Structures are given as C-alpha cells and as structure tokens.
Amino acid sequence: MKEQIYDVQTKITANAWSQKDQWPSAHFLAALYVLESVNGFGPNKFRILLEDGVDPRELIDNPNLFSLKGKIGDKIRDSIKKITKITSDDAYNRAKKQLYIAEKNNASIITYGHSSYPMFLLNSNYPIPVLYVLRGMNFLANLKSVACVGSRKIRSPYNYLHEAFSRTACKNEFAIASGFALGADTIGHKVAYELSAPTICVMPCGLDRPFPPENRPLWQLFIKYERSVLISEFAFGMSASSLTLRKRNKLIAALAKGVLISQSSVKGGAMNTYRFAREQKKPVATFIGDGNEDTSGNNLITQEIKSADTVFDLTNNEEAFKTWLSKL
DSSP states (O other), X not given: OOOOOOOHHHHTTTSTTEEETSOOOHHHHHXXXXXXTSTTOOHHHHHHHHHHTOOHHXXXXXXXXXXXXXXXXXXXXXXXXXXXXXXXXXXXXXXXXHHHHHHHTTOEEEOTEETTSOHHHHTSSOOOSOEEEESOTTXXXXXXXXXXXXXXXXXXXXXXXXXXXXXXXXXXXXXXXXXXXXXXXXXXXXXXHHTTOOEEEEOSSOTTSXXXXXXXXXXXXXXXXXXXXXXXXXXXXXXXXXXXXHHHHHHHHHHOSSEEEOSOOTTSTHHHHHHHHHHTTOOEEEEOOOSSGGGHHHHHHHXXXXXXXXXXXXXXXXXXXXXXXXXX
C-alpha cells in the first residue's frame, strides 16, 4: 500500500478530530478509552477513523461507521456493539480524572487533531491516538529526531562513542530521542542538555511516575529544561512494566527518522527498538562488536545490514556520523 502523508492543518480542518490547540473533551477522550479496550482496535484502526472523519463518540453508538471490510472489521463492529453503559461511564470518569491530573501537573493530553501532534508519528505504523506530553508542546510537531539507545550497562568504548554520536547529532540539528533508562539513554539525554539541544524522553509509565527512580534527579532537571519533551502513551498513574517498556521502545522508533543502537547483547532491551525499527523500515546504525557477549546484538545488526544502514568502527568518526545522519 502506498504510504499516505497526513497534514493536520488541512486534512483535519472541519473534521471530527479537530482539536486545534485545545485538549480533547472528557467525552471525546472517554470514547478513545472505550475503543482502546476493544480487542484489535489499535493505533492503525484509530487512523482509519481519522481518514474517514468519523467521530469516535458516534462510532460507539453506530459501529457500522467503521469502514474496515472483511472478518477483522466485522469482529471489531460486533465487539463495539457489546460495549456496555458501565464501560462507557467508567471511561468517562477516567477521562475526567486524567484531564484533571494533566492540568495539575502542567502537562497536556493531545490526539491527532492537535497542532502539536507529531506528523512523523502520524505517518508511522504506530500512530498512537492519545499522547501525554510534558514540555515541548511548541516544537514537538516538527522535531527531527534520531533515536539513540543501548545497554543500561554500556561500557568503554561504546559509552564514549554513544556520547560522540549524540553530540554530532545535536550539532546537526537532530533531537535525541531515547527511553530515559540508565546507561546509554541517559548519556544521550545529557548530551542534548549540555548542548542546549532538544531531547525527547519517551516514558514507559505515566508522566507523574518517572522511571527509573534512579533517574529522578535527571527528571527534575528536564521538567525545567525548555528544550525537553517528556512524552508517554500511558495514562497518569500507570507504573512501568515489561509490557509498557516494550511499547515504549516501539514509540521511540516511531518518533525517530533513524535508530542508533550503540551497544547491546542479543537479549538486551535495546534490540526491541532495533526490531521495531526494522518493522517500521527505519535506517539503523550500530558500532562494530568487539567479540564480547554484551555486543552480540551489534553483531546481529551487522549481519542483517540493509542499504540505508551503517556500521561504525570503534573510533570517534564525526564525518561518518554526519554522513549517515544526512541521509535520514
């Protein structure tokens, strides 16, 4: 299927999804929560509603408005018909609570129609319909970012190389997108801060429960840093889990134009981001492995290299970094 490019400023004008610069109403947000609870109704199904201009509130009352054909569409329509008033009422109460907490925390809740919703995310295969955002609302939509991820126990020389690559990216007007974890993620975020560059901290939890707790000082720094974006697909009050960590990695890849995995074992969490990058057809870069198990992921990436990918040697080769970045 040919990729479609969406323009919020034109396509959503006079559309049921149009928020302009406003948050969704409690009723609209509740409808999104209800549909999220329907088995099989993921991000790409929400984008179908956007394409069709269907109001999610109306879809709950009239499931036949869902245009997807075939068995999957029939199954989803049947599931929507079974939504109970209790489910709808619970979702409305949850929506009101989330909007209240967002305001209390100086955060925002946005969906497709908001002017700050990232176009790169909307055009990905993971167009999350509800984003929770703290800071960065004035520039989030147009950020050009590269994901910089790796091991929580990143070591020499990969820690220095991760830092060097991040510096080159920032100097070439890329935001650093990462998952706020210890190790490699923290290095990239700190480089962006030191260079007064933008950084996107993609959280595996609600924005009122920063994770990991060891990075709380960094969190306190970033909630005051004017060029940081703290973002999550998870509602306020939700704690991190193995599932949310995995989804967080998918969102990192979706927000970025390319993905650097500086150091990882084959079983490392950063390899989830690598697999999502492959799924989303994003260019990938890594550093050559040094023969140790904790770089077995680097070796796998090297073996599976595609035309848009690159494998850097173990030197601070700024020109090589710039060349790969320039192609993103």
